[in-house]
Amino acid sequence: MRIATFNINGVKARIGALTDWLSDSQPDVVLLQEIKSVDETFPREAIEDLGYNVETHGQKGFNGVALLSKYPLEDVTRGLPGGEGTGRDGADDAEARYIEATVVGQQAIRLCGLYLPNGNPAPGPKYDYKLRWMDRLRTRAQDLLNAEAPALLAGDYNVIPQDEDAARPEAWRDDALFLPESRAAFRRLLNLGYTEAFRARTRGPGHYSFWDYQGGAWDRNDGIRIDHVLLTPQAADLMQDCWIEAEMRGREKPSDHVPVWVDLAI
DNA sequence: ATGGTCGCCGAGCGA
Numbered sequence: 001m002r003i004a005t006f007n008i009n010g011v012k013a014r015i016g017a018l019t020d021w022l023s024d025s026q027p028d029v030v031l032l033q034e035i036k037s038v039d040e041t042f043p044r045e046a047i048e049d050l051g052y053n054v055e056t057h058g059q060k061g062f063n064g065v066a067l068l069s070k071y072p073l074e075d076v077t078r079g080l081p082g083g084e085g086t087g088r089d090g091a092d093d094a095e096a097r098y099i100e101a102t103v104v105g106q107q108a109i110r111l112c113g114l115y116l117p118n119g120n121p122a123p124g125p126k127y128d129y130k131l132r133w134m135d136r137l138r139t140r141a142q143d144l145l146n147a148e149a150p151a152l153l154a155g156d157y158n159v160i161p162q163d164e165d166a167a168r169p170e171a172w173r174d175d176a177l178f179l180p181e182s183r184a185a186f187r188r189l190l191n192l193g194y195t196e197a198f199r200a201r202t203r204g205p206g207h208y209s210f211w212d213y214q215g216g217a218w219d220r221n222d223g224i225r226i227d228h229v230l231l232t233p234q235a236a237d238l239m240q241d242c243w244i245e246a247e248m249r250g251r252e253k254p255s256d257h258v259p260v261w262v263d264l265a266i
Numbered sequence: 267a268t269g270g271t272c273g274c275c276g277a278g279c280g281a
Binding site for chain 2: 014
């Protein structure tokens with residue numbers, strides 16, 4: 001089962017690019033972030049016509065996540081537990097950033113798609129929200145570990161884990177994506193017992209998943225790696241490959257993020 | 267260099 005996470009940066013602006021990519025690459029499952037659409041205006045038919053089941057958790061203008069799958073999406077839940085409880089669809093969060101579902105291949109896997117708060121400017125209320133959100137995610141991640149079953153938490157984490165994950169780490173020193181508290185919270189997630197899929201397979205610098213639109217960042221390869229796939233031990237045992245599809249950033253009207261893929265023997 | 271680039275939607279915010 002080939003699974004990709006992709007911050008699409010506006011699904012309506014990129015529906016043609018998305019359907020072309022789905023047709024060419026044939027992922028079994030896609031976790032989308034920043035759809036920037038409400039559920040009612042999500043272009044689901046163009047995606048369903050390619051053989052995908054679609055589940056969305058949208059919001060007007062900003063944020064929003066979705067799951068696309070060639071397998072049925074079962075037991076769908078929207079919103080990360082532990083928020084204020086004022087979101088759409090009865091979600092626990094005013095901001096639409098989290099969706100879960102189960103797919104069954106040779107065995108079942110729980111899929112968690114997340115768009116972690118950016119947190120800038122830091123310090124400030126937005127950074128406080130980011131850290132609280134990461135604490136809530138850790139609670140959910142622990143519950144999934146306790147189930148001792150395959151699960152995957154993937155998406156735009158808005159965290160640069162280490163120096164080697166930025167072309168110019170010094171430019172990010174005071175940024176919410178790279179502050180020590182952000183990196184420590186990410187490390188705490190891993191230390192629960194998760195495998196960070198890409199780093200488990202590829203060592204060293206020079207691998208990025210985001211390049212800013214400004215300043216010719218793509219042309220200068222001035223990127224950061226902030227889109228991650230975390231696997232429970234039972235899912236990590238099934239990992240066959242993990243890679244970043246950087247080539248997507250060089251296409252016409254690209255997202256500022258590119259897909260990160262994981263291939264699981266499931 | 268107090269801008270720079272996008273997408274949301276139709277002003278200014280978020281990233």
